[in-house]
Amino acid sequence: MAFDFIEHSIEQRRTKSLLRRRICIQSSDARYINVDSKRYLNFASNDYLGLGGPVLANDVLSGSRSSSLVTGYLDVHKKLEHALCQLLGYDDAMLFSSGFSANSSVLKALFNEQSVAKDSAIFQDKLNHASLIDGALHSDARHIRFNHNDMNHLRARLEKSNALNKLIVSEGVFSMDGDSAPLAQLHALKQQHNAWLMIDDAHAFGITGKQGLGSAQTQNKPDILVITFGKAMACQGAAVLASHDVIDYLVQVNRDYIYSTAMSPVMAHSALQQLDKVINADDARTQLQQNIALFQQLCANVNIPLLTSNTPIQPIVLGSAENALKAQRKLKEHNIWLTAIRPPTVPHNTARLRVTLTAAHKSDDIHYLVQVLGEVL
Numbered sequence: 001m002a003f004d005f006i007e008h009s010i011e012q013r014r015t016k017s018l019l020r021r022r023i024c025i026q027s028s029d030a031r032y033i034n035v036d037s038k039r040y041l042n043f044a045s046n047d048y049l050g051l052g053g054p055v056l057a058n059d060v061l062s063g064s065r066s067s068s069l070v071t072g073y074l075d076v077h078k079k080l081e082h083a084l085c086q087l088l089g090y091d092d093a094m095l096f097s098s099g100f101s102a103n104s105s106v107l108k109a110l111f112n113e114q115s116v117a118k119d120s121a122i123f124q125d126k127l128n129h130a131s132l133i134d135g136a137l138h139s140d141a142r143h144i145r146f147n148h149n150d151m152n153h154l155r156a157r158l159e160k161s162n163a164l165n166k167l168i169v170s171e172g173v174f175s176m177d178g179d180s181a182p183l184a185q186l187h188a189l190k191q192q193h194n195a196w197l198m199i200d201d202a203h204a205f206g207i208t209g210k211q212g213l214g215s216a217q218t219q220n221k222p223d224i225l226v227i228t229f230g231k232a233m234a235c236q237g238a239a240v241l242a243s244h245d246v247i248d249y250l251v252q253v254n255r256d257y258i259y260s261t262a263m264s265p266v267m268a269h270s271a272l273q274q275l276d277k278v279i280n281a282d283d284a285r286t287q288l289q290q291n292i293a294l295f296q297q298l299c300a301n302v303n304i305p306l307l308t309s310n311t312p313i314q315p316i317v318l319g320s321a322e323n324a325l326k327a328q329r330k331l332k333e334h335n336i337w338l339t340a341i342r343p344p345t346v347p348h349n350t351a352r353l354r355v356t357l358t359a360a361h362k363s364d365d366i367h368y369l370v371q372v373l374g375e376v377l
Contacts, residue, residue, distance in 0.1 A: 017321040018342055029053070030234075030360035033337045040337035041365055043355050048207055048312045049284040050360035051277050052234035060269045064262035068095075069251070072262030080268045083275055084227065084239050088216040092247035093239045095263045096256065099202050099228030100131040102238040105256035106198070106224065107135030110167065112253055117141045121163035123154060125170045127177060129200060130345075132169055141165075148177075151185045158193040166195035172204030172215040176346050176354065178313030180208070187220040198224040206232025206278045207311060212285060216241075229267075233274040237267050284359040288312060291357045291366060298370040304377060314355040315341075316373070324351035330376045336369060 013019040026034040030050035033042040064072035081093040096102040111117040117140030124136055127148045136143040142163065146154040158166065168190055170181040181199070190197045199222040201214045209217030212232065216225055224246065228238040240250065250257065295314060299306055307315045318324045324340035331338050331353075342351045353373075357366070 017325050030358040031362075031365065035337070038335075040332070040335050041361075041369065042337050043357070043361075043369060044337055044339045045356055045358060046203075046231040047234045047360075048232045048288060048356070048358050049212075049234070049278065049281045050358050051232070051274060051281065051284070061265040063264055066262070067258060067260060068262040069258055074262070074265055074268070076265050076268045076272070077262065080272050080275075081239065083272060084241060087275070087279065088213060088225065088227070088241055089221060090216075090225065090241035091244045093241045094247055094250060094254075094257060095268065096238045096240070097236070097260065097263050097267075099200070099226065099230065099238040101256045101260070102226050102228070102240050103129065103131035103200055104135035104138070105254050106226070106240055106250065107132065107141075107167075107169070108138050108256075109250055109254040111139045111141035111165070114140060116165065119163055120165035120167070121161050123157055123161075123166065123168045123195075125149065125174075125181070127174050128169060128171055129175055129202070132171075132200060136169070141167075148174075149179065149182060151182060151189065154186075155189055158189060158195065166190075166193055167198055168195050169198045170200075172199050172201040173208065173311050173313070175203050175313065176315065176341060176352075177307050178203075178309030178311045178315060179307070180204070180311065181215075183215055183218055183222075184220070187218075187222075190223075196223040198222060198226070200226045200228075202226070202228040202231055203311065203313065206281070207285065207288070211279045212281065213279075229271045229274065233271060233278055235267060235270045235274045237263050237271055281359075288357065288359040291359065291361050291363075294363060295355070295357055295366050295370065298367065299373070302370065302374040304370070304373055312357045314357060316353045316355065316377070317350050318352055318377075319349050321351045324353060327353055327376050331372060334372045334376075336372055 030045050030047040033040050066072040077095055084093050111120045120141035121144055122136045122141050123144050125148055126145045144157050146157050173180050186197055199215045204214035205227050206212040208214050225241045229235045321342040328338055328340040338353050341354045
Protein backbone atom coordinates (compact mmCIF):
# COMPACT_ATOMS: atom_id res chain seq x y z
CA MET A 1 0.00 0.00 0.00
CA ALA A 2 1.00 3.61 -0.48
CA PHE A 3 3.18 5.09 2.26
CA ASP A 4 3.79 1.74 3.96
CA PHE A 5 7.40 2.88 4.28
CA ILE A 6 6.44 5.12 7.21
CA GLU A 7 5.29 2.30 9.49
CA HIS A 8 8.18 0.13 8.34
CA SER A 9 10.73 2.85 9.06
CA ILE A 10 9.35 3.49 12.56
CA GLU A 11 9.42 -0.21 13.39
CA GLN A 12 13.02 -0.52 12.17
CA ARG A 13 14.11 2.34 14.40
CA ARG A 14 12.27 0.85 17.37
CA THR A 15 13.99 -2.51 16.85
CA LYS A 16 17.43 -0.85 16.69
CA SER A 17 16.82 1.33 19.81
CA LEU A 18 16.94 4.41 17.58
CA LEU A 19 13.32 5.59 17.85
CA ARG A 20 13.06 9.16 19.06
CA ARG A 21 10.27 10.40 21.34
CA ARG A 22 9.34 13.89 22.43
CA ILE A 23 9.08 14.38 26.19
CA CYS A 24 6.92 17.17 27.54
CA ILE A 25 8.84 19.17 30.16
CA GLN A 26 6.74 20.88 32.81
CA SER A 27 9.51 23.23 33.90
CA SER A 28 13.28 23.36 34.00
CA ASP A 29 16.31 25.45 34.81
CA ALA A 30 20.05 24.89 34.64
CA ARG A 31 19.99 22.63 37.72
CA TYR A 32 16.61 20.90 37.89
CA ILE A 33 13.98 19.60 35.47
CA ASN A 34 10.38 18.60 36.21
CA VAL A 35 8.72 15.84 34.18
CA ASP A 36 5.41 14.15 35.08
CA SER A 37 5.38 15.96 38.45
CA LYS A 38 8.78 14.53 39.39
CA ARG A 39 11.98 16.53 39.86
CA TYR A 40 15.34 15.41 38.48
CA LEU A 41 18.87 16.79 38.58
CA ASN A 42 19.29 18.22 35.09
CA PHE A 43 22.52 17.28 33.31
CA ALA A 44 21.11 17.80 29.82
CA SER A 45 20.80 21.58 29.61
CA ASN A 46 22.68 23.97 27.33
CA ASP A 47 22.10 26.85 29.78
CA TYR A 48 25.78 26.58 30.68
CA LEU A 49 26.00 29.76 32.75
CA GLY A 50 22.64 29.39 34.46
CA LEU A 51 21.34 32.64 32.98
CA GLY A 52 17.91 31.36 31.90
CA GLY A 53 14.86 32.78 33.61
CA PRO A 54 11.97 35.24 33.20
CA VAL A 55 12.66 38.18 30.91
CA LEU A 56 10.53 41.29 31.10
CA ALA A 57 9.51 42.65 27.73
CA ASN A 58 6.96 45.32 28.54
CA ASP A 59 5.65 47.27 25.56
CA VAL A 60 7.57 45.08 23.10
CA LEU A 61 5.65 43.76 20.09
CA SER A 62 5.03 40.01 20.24
CA GLY A 63 5.58 39.58 16.50
CA SER A 64 7.47 41.39 13.76
CA ARG A 65 4.51 40.81 11.37
CA SER A 66 6.53 40.42 8.16
CA SER A 67 9.93 39.57 6.72
CA SER A 68 12.93 41.76 7.34
CA LEU A 69 12.78 43.06 3.76
CA VAL A 70 9.16 44.20 4.02
CA THR A 71 8.32 45.83 7.35
CA GLY A 72 9.80 43.30 9.81
CA TYR A 73 13.21 44.88 10.42
CA LEU A 74 12.67 46.85 13.63
CA ASP A 75 14.76 49.10 15.82
CA VAL A 76 15.32 46.33 18.38
CA HIS A 77 16.76 44.10 15.65
CA LYS A 78 19.16 46.85 14.56
CA LYS A 79 20.22 47.44 18.19
CA LEU A 80 20.96 43.76 18.71
CA GLU A 81 22.98 43.52 15.50
CA HIS A 82 24.95 46.65 16.41
CA ALA A 83 25.66 45.34 19.93
CA LEU A 84 26.97 42.05 18.54
CA CYS A 85 29.16 43.80 15.97
CA GLN A 86 30.63 46.14 18.57
CA LEU A 87 31.31 43.29 20.96
CA LEU A 88 32.76 40.81 18.48
CA GLY A 89 34.51 43.19 16.06
CA TYR A 90 32.54 42.71 12.85
CA ASP A 91 31.22 45.19 10.32
CA ASP A 92 27.69 43.88 9.99
CA ALA A 93 25.25 41.18 11.07
CA MET A 94 21.88 39.64 10.26
CA LEU A 95 19.47 37.83 12.57
CA PHE A 96 17.77 34.45 12.22
CA SER A 97 15.12 32.74 14.32
CA SER A 98 17.30 29.63 14.79
CA GLY A 99 20.91 28.57 14.56
CA PHE A 100 19.96 25.80 12.15
CA SER A 101 18.49 28.30 9.71
CA ALA A 102 21.51 30.60 10.05
CA ASN A 103 24.05 27.84 9.35
CA SER A 104 22.29 26.03 6.55
CA SER A 105 21.07 29.13 4.73
CA VAL A 106 24.47 30.83 4.62
CA LEU A 107 26.07 27.85 2.88
CA LYS A 108 23.18 27.53 0.43
CA ALA A 109 23.13 31.25 -0.30
CA LEU A 110 26.87 31.83 -0.80
CA PHE A 111 27.08 29.43 -3.71
CA ASN A 112 23.60 29.59 -5.21
CA GLU A 113 24.70 30.92 -8.60
CA GLN A 114 25.91 28.27 -11.07
CA SER A 115 28.67 30.49 -12.40
CA VAL A 116 30.02 30.83 -8.86
CA ALA A 117 29.34 27.30 -7.63
CA LYS A 118 31.36 25.58 -10.35
CA ASP A 119 34.50 27.36 -9.05
CA SER A 120 33.69 26.82 -5.34
CA ALA A 121 34.28 24.17 -2.68
CA ILE A 122 33.18 23.79 0.95
CA PHE A 123 35.60 21.95 3.27
CA GLN A 124 33.84 20.64 6.37
CA ASP A 125 34.92 18.86 9.53
CA LYS A 126 33.24 15.43 9.56
CA LEU A 127 31.73 16.11 12.99
CA ASN A 128 30.10 19.42 12.04
CA HIS A 129 26.50 20.02 13.07
CA ALA A 130 23.69 18.71 10.86
CA SER A 131 22.74 22.27 9.90
CA LEU A 132 26.15 22.83 8.33
CA ILE A 133 26.10 19.49 6.56
CA ASP A 134 22.60 20.13 5.22
CA GLY A 135 23.56 23.59 4.00
CA ALA A 136 26.52 22.25 2.06
CA LEU A 137 24.53 19.35 0.59
CA HIS A 138 21.93 21.82 -0.71
CA SER A 139 24.61 24.10 -2.09
CA ASP A 140 25.81 23.85 -5.68
CA ALA A 141 29.44 24.03 -4.53
CA ARG A 142 31.56 20.90 -4.22
CA HIS A 143 31.28 19.43 -0.71
CA ILE A 144 34.52 18.01 0.75
CA ARG A 145 34.78 16.48 4.23
CA PHE A 146 37.96 16.21 6.32
CA ASN A 147 38.61 14.02 9.36
CA HIS A 148 37.71 15.56 12.69
CA ASN A 149 40.23 18.26 13.69
CA ASP A 150 42.79 16.62 11.38
CA MET A 151 44.72 19.55 9.91
CA ASN A 152 46.96 17.32 7.80
CA HIS A 153 43.89 15.82 6.13
CA LEU A 154 42.41 19.27 5.58
CA ARG A 155 45.71 20.47 4.10
CA ALA A 156 45.76 17.55 1.68
CA ARG A 157 42.18 18.26 0.65
CA LEU A 158 42.94 21.93 0.06
CA GLU A 159 46.08 21.15 -1.95
CA LYS A 160 44.14 18.84 -4.27
CA SER A 161 41.42 21.39 -4.94
CA ASN A 162 41.57 23.79 -7.86
CA ALA A 163 38.50 25.71 -6.69
CA LEU A 164 38.75 29.49 -6.80
CA ASN A 165 36.43 30.02 -3.82
CA LYS A 166 37.37 27.78 -0.88
CA LEU A 167 35.37 27.94 2.37
CA ILE A 168 36.57 26.02 5.44
CA VAL A 169 33.77 25.32 7.91
CA SER A 170 34.09 24.15 11.51
CA GLU A 171 32.46 24.43 14.91
CA GLY A 172 34.19 26.40 17.65
CA VAL A 173 33.24 23.75 20.23
CA PHE A 174 31.81 20.51 18.87
CA SER A 175 28.35 19.79 20.16
CA MET A 176 28.65 16.04 20.67
CA ASP A 177 32.34 15.54 21.57
CA GLY A 178 32.83 18.81 23.45
CA ASP A 179 36.33 19.41 22.09
CA SER A 180 37.47 22.63 20.44
CA ALA A 181 38.59 23.42 16.91
CA PRO A 182 42.30 24.32 16.40
CA LEU A 183 41.51 27.88 15.36
CA ALA A 184 45.10 29.04 14.88
CA GLN A 185 45.86 26.14 12.54
CA LEU A 186 42.61 26.64 10.64
CA HIS A 187 43.48 30.30 10.16
CA ALA A 188 47.00 29.44 8.95
CA LEU A 189 45.62 26.97 6.40
CA LYS A 190 43.02 29.42 5.14
CA GLN A 191 45.76 32.00 4.55
CA GLN A 192 48.05 29.52 2.81
CA HIS A 193 45.29 28.46 0.42
CA ASN A 194 43.56 31.81 -0.08
CA ALA A 195 40.43 30.43 1.57
CA TRP A 196 37.79 31.80 3.91
CA LEU A 197 36.90 30.42 7.34
CA MET A 198 33.38 30.05 8.77
CA ILE A 199 32.89 29.09 12.42
CA ASP A 200 29.68 28.00 14.13
CA ASP A 201 30.27 29.21 17.70
CA ALA A 202 27.04 27.88 19.23
CA HIS A 203 28.74 26.04 22.11
CA ALA A 204 31.77 28.33 22.48
CA PHE A 205 30.16 31.76 22.73
CA GLY A 206 29.71 32.75 26.36
CA ILE A 207 31.98 29.93 27.56
CA THR A 208 35.48 30.26 26.11
CA GLY A 209 37.79 33.25 26.00
CA LYS A 210 37.81 36.60 27.76
CA GLN A 211 34.26 37.70 28.57
CA GLY A 212 33.14 34.50 26.87
CA LEU A 213 33.75 35.93 23.40
CA GLY A 214 34.57 32.50 21.99
CA SER A 215 36.22 32.24 18.59
CA ALA A 216 36.01 36.00 18.01
CA GLN A 217 38.45 36.65 20.87
CA THR A 218 41.41 35.80 18.65
CA GLN A 219 43.18 38.38 16.50
CA ASN A 220 42.49 36.17 13.51
CA LYS A 221 38.70 36.18 13.55
CA PRO A 222 36.83 33.91 11.12
CA ASP A 223 35.49 35.60 8.00
CA ILE A 224 31.97 34.41 8.87
CA LEU A 225 30.90 33.82 12.47
CA VAL A 226 27.60 32.30 13.55
CA ILE A 227 26.41 33.01 17.10
CA THR A 228 23.39 31.19 18.48
CA PHE A 229 21.40 32.52 21.42
CA GLY A 230 19.96 29.23 22.69
CA LYS A 231 23.01 27.98 24.59
CA ALA A 232 24.94 30.18 27.05
CA MET A 233 22.67 33.17 26.32
CA ALA A 234 19.68 31.03 27.35
CA CYS A 235 17.19 32.54 24.91
CA GLN A 236 16.50 31.91 21.21
CA GLY A 237 17.69 32.91 17.75
CA ALA A 238 21.01 33.40 15.99
CA ALA A 239 23.18 35.94 14.20
CA VAL A 240 25.57 35.76 11.25
CA LEU A 241 28.45 38.23 11.48
CA ALA A 242 30.75 39.18 8.60
CA SER A 243 31.89 42.12 6.45
CA HIS A 244 29.44 44.66 5.02
CA ASP A 245 29.78 43.11 1.56
CA VAL A 246 29.05 39.58 2.74
CA ILE A 247 25.97 40.62 4.70
CA ASP A 248 24.75 42.77 1.79
CA TYR A 249 25.15 39.78 -0.53
CA LEU A 250 23.29 37.46 1.86
CA VAL A 251 20.43 39.96 2.14
CA GLN A 252 20.04 39.70 -1.63
CA VAL A 253 20.19 35.91 -2.00
CA ASN A 254 19.50 34.18 1.34
CA ARG A 255 16.05 32.67 0.80
CA ASP A 256 15.58 31.69 4.47
CA TYR A 257 16.06 35.33 5.44
CA ILE A 258 14.12 36.89 2.57
CA TYR A 259 11.04 34.68 2.83
CA SER A 260 10.76 34.21 6.62
CA THR A 261 8.98 36.45 9.10
CA ALA A 262 11.67 38.35 11.01
CA MET A 263 12.70 37.25 14.48
CA SER A 264 10.12 38.15 17.11
CA PRO A 265 10.88 41.53 18.72
CA VAL A 266 10.33 39.84 22.10
CA MET A 267 13.16 37.43 21.35
CA ALA A 268 15.43 40.21 20.07
CA HIS A 269 14.75 42.22 23.22
CA SER A 270 15.46 39.14 25.34
CA ALA A 271 18.71 38.49 23.46
CA LEU A 272 19.88 42.06 24.13
CA GLN A 273 19.30 41.58 27.85
CA GLN A 274 20.95 38.16 27.90
CA LEU A 275 23.94 39.41 25.90
CA ASP A 276 24.71 41.91 28.64
CA LYS A 277 24.45 39.16 31.26
CA VAL A 278 26.78 36.86 29.33
CA ILE A 279 29.65 39.33 28.97
CA ASN A 280 29.40 40.14 32.70
CA ALA A 281 29.25 36.49 33.81
CA ASP A 282 32.91 35.96 34.74
CA ASP A 283 31.95 34.53 38.15
CA ALA A 284 29.64 32.02 36.49
CA ARG A 285 32.36 31.05 34.00
CA THR A 286 34.79 30.49 36.88
CA GLN A 287 32.25 28.33 38.71
CA LEU A 288 31.56 26.38 35.52
CA GLN A 289 35.25 25.60 35.05
CA GLN A 290 35.47 24.45 38.66
CA ASN A 291 32.48 22.16 38.12
CA ILE A 292 34.06 20.72 34.95
CA ALA A 293 37.34 20.04 36.77
CA LEU A 294 35.51 18.41 39.69
CA PHE A 295 33.51 16.15 37.39
CA GLN A 296 36.61 15.08 35.47
CA GLN A 297 38.55 14.33 38.66
CA LEU A 298 35.71 12.31 40.20
CA CYS A 299 35.28 10.32 36.98
CA ALA A 300 39.01 9.59 36.90
CA ASN A 301 38.84 8.36 40.52
CA VAL A 302 36.30 5.68 39.59
CA ASN A 303 37.69 4.93 36.10
CA ILE A 304 34.82 6.39 34.08
CA PRO A 305 36.37 7.18 30.67
CA LEU A 306 35.61 10.59 29.19
CA LEU A 307 36.36 12.06 25.79
CA THR A 308 38.96 14.85 25.79
CA SER A 309 36.99 18.01 26.50
CA ASN A 310 37.52 21.09 28.66
CA THR A 311 34.04 22.42 27.96
CA PRO A 312 30.66 21.81 29.66
CA ILE A 313 30.01 18.95 27.21
CA GLN A 314 31.43 15.77 28.78
CA PRO A 315 30.51 12.68 26.74
CA ILE A 316 30.68 9.10 28.02
CA VAL A 317 30.76 6.77 25.00
CA LEU A 318 28.96 3.46 25.59
CA GLY A 319 28.94 2.04 22.05
CA SER A 320 25.54 0.63 21.24
CA ALA A 321 22.29 2.59 21.26
CA GLU A 322 20.75 -0.10 23.48
CA ASN A 323 23.48 0.37 26.12
CA ALA A 324 23.03 4.14 26.09
CA LEU A 325 19.24 3.88 26.51
CA LYS A 326 19.62 1.34 29.30
CA ALA A 327 22.01 3.64 31.18
CA GLN A 328 19.67 6.60 30.66
CA ARG A 329 16.75 4.66 32.16
CA LYS A 330 18.80 3.61 35.20
CA LEU A 331 19.95 7.18 35.82
CA LYS A 332 16.34 8.34 35.65
CA GLU A 333 15.49 5.86 38.41
CA HIS A 334 18.01 7.76 40.55
CA ASN A 335 16.43 11.15 39.71
CA ILE A 336 19.13 12.13 37.23
CA TRP A 337 18.11 13.46 33.81
CA LEU A 338 20.64 12.69 31.09
CA THR A 339 20.25 12.25 27.36
CA ALA A 340 21.26 9.14 25.42
CA ILE A 341 22.69 10.38 22.12
CA ARG A 342 22.39 7.79 19.36
CA PRO A 343 23.02 7.50 15.62
CA PRO A 344 22.58 9.26 13.28
CA THR A 345 23.38 12.19 15.61
CA VAL A 346 26.71 10.49 16.35
CA PRO A 347 28.57 7.83 14.30
CA HIS A 348 27.57 4.18 14.62
CA ASN A 349 28.95 2.38 17.67
CA THR A 350 29.56 5.69 19.48
CA ALA A 351 26.20 6.10 21.24
CA ARG A 352 26.78 7.98 24.45
CA LEU A 353 25.59 9.75 27.53
CA ARG A 354 26.09 13.46 26.87
CA VAL A 355 26.70 15.05 30.25
CA THR A 356 26.36 18.84 30.21
CA LEU A 357 27.51 20.77 33.25
CA THR A 358 26.41 24.26 34.22
CA ALA A 359 27.49 26.93 36.66
CA ALA A 360 24.25 26.28 38.58
CA HIS A 361 25.25 22.76 39.62
CA LYS A 362 26.44 22.34 43.19
CA SER A 363 29.36 20.19 44.29
CA ASP A 364 26.95 17.70 45.89
CA ASP A 365 25.07 17.39 42.58
CA ILE A 366 28.23 16.40 40.75
CA HIS A 367 29.37 13.98 43.47
CA TYR A 368 25.96 12.31 43.34
CA LEU A 369 26.01 12.12 39.53
CA VAL A 370 29.41 10.40 39.46
CA GLN A 371 28.42 8.05 42.29
CA VAL A 372 25.36 6.90 40.35
CA LEU A 373 27.29 6.74 37.06
CA GLY A 374 29.78 4.43 38.78
CA GLU A 375 26.97 2.11 39.84
CA VAL A 376 25.12 2.22 36.51
CA LEU A 377 28.15 1.76 34.25
